[in-house]
Amino acid sequence: MAGSVDEDRGTAYAQLLRGQKALVTGAHSGIGMATAIALGRAGADVVVNYVVGADEAEKVVAQIEGLGVRAYAHEADVSDEDQVVAMVARMVKEFGTIDIMVANAGLQRDAAATDMTLQQWQKVIDVNLTGQFLCAREAAKEFVRRGVVPEVSRSAGKIICMSSVHQIIPWSGHVNYASSKGGVGMLMQTLAQELAPQHIRVNAIAPGAIRTPINRDAWSTPEAEAELLKLIPYRRVGDPDDIADAVVAMASDLLDYVVGSTLFVDGGMTLFPGFATGG
Numbered sequence: 721m722a723g724s725v726d727e728d729r730g731t732a733y734a735q736l737l738r739g740q741k742a743l744v745t746g747a748h749s750g751i752g753m754a755t756a757i758a759l760g761r762a763g764a765d766v767v768v769n770y771v772v773g774a775d776e777a778e779k780v781v782a783q784i785e786g787l788g789v790r791a792y793a794h795e796a797d798v799s800d801e802d803q804v805v806a807m808v809a810r811m812v813k814e815f816g817t818i819d820i821m822v823a824n825a826g827l828q829r830d831a832a833a834t835d836m837t838l839q840q841w842q843k844v845i846d847v848n849l850t851g852q853f854l855c856a857r858e859a860a861k862e863f864v865r866r867g868v869v870p871e872v873s874r875s876a877g878k879i880i881c882m883s884s885v886h887q888i889i890p891w892s893g894h895v896n897y898a899s900s901k902g903g904v905g906m907l908m909q910t911l912a913q914e915l916a917p918q919h920i921r922v923n924a925i926a927p928g929a930i931r932t933p934i935n936r937d938a939w940s941t942p943e944a945e946a947e948l949l950k951l952i953p954y955r956r957v958g959d960p961d962d963i964a965d966a967v968v969a970m971a972s973d974l975l976d977y978v979v980g981s982t983l984f985v986d987g988g989m990t991l992f993p994g995f996a997t998g999g
């Protein structure tokens with residue numbers, strides 16, 4: 721007898737990442753949380769990184785453990801080199817290795833360019849760009865050391881950078897954020913070029929407007945949501961699971977030949993919707 725859609729989805733998922741070890745930064749809420757849970761559903765053991773939100777992180781861990789895989793929470797600031805080094809070292813000790821690094825942690829500190837302080841600029845660059853570099857670097861070292869284990873995956877490791885539609889869409893009032901995500905695009909491509917010969921796959925997922933705390937103002941009232949939907953040809957605000965599913969696919973061997981790509985998961989936000997009627 722055919723199972724429910726959810727069961728079928730669960731069964732398909734269980735095959736995809738069985739036995740792999742994943743780390744998700746900023747996994748206590750939003751996209752990171754959904755991604756950590758989805759990776760667990762796909763059979764991976766998961767490290768749930770957070771810097772604030774210890775209680776939420778523990779809840780995510782419990783949910784992942786409920787799926788029959790291992791998980792633990794690890795507090796670390798991704799922009800702090802020592803903390804990132806220690807986080808990956810602990811994972812190698814506890815789980816034996818790392819197969820999937822999801823460099824997801826990110827934040828916004830919005831201000832008009834003329835009002836933006838150096839602190840607002842620097843904080844966003846530190847977390848969104850430098851943080852991704854540090855996490856990718858530490859994961860890549862372990863991937864190179866271990867190499868390909870064919871029973872686990874065709875590749876020696878996967879780095880998935882959480883980017884944004886603002887990797888390519890300029891964004892007034894958010895020059896720090898847009899610059900960080902533009903940087904993530906080139907970070908990802910350069911790492912992909914450098915590491916591909918060692919069978920490491922580096923790619924990015926670029927979400928559009930996803931219903932999470934980072935952009936609550938943009939969707940939490942009907943008026944705001946109506947404005948937002950004008951920017952989304954597919955006419956729905958995304959859910960964290962839309963991104964989590966894309967990460968699982970990107971991390972799996974289904975997409976083994978995808979190297980150095982950005983997958984936009986945005987309901988068409990990058991299709992210049994203003995030109996649907998103008999131009």
Ligand code: BGC
Nearest residue numbers: 884885886928929934935938
């Ligand atoms: C930002 C959100 C924004 C979305 C679309 C994301 O990267 O974090 O605040 O709603 O891009 O503009």
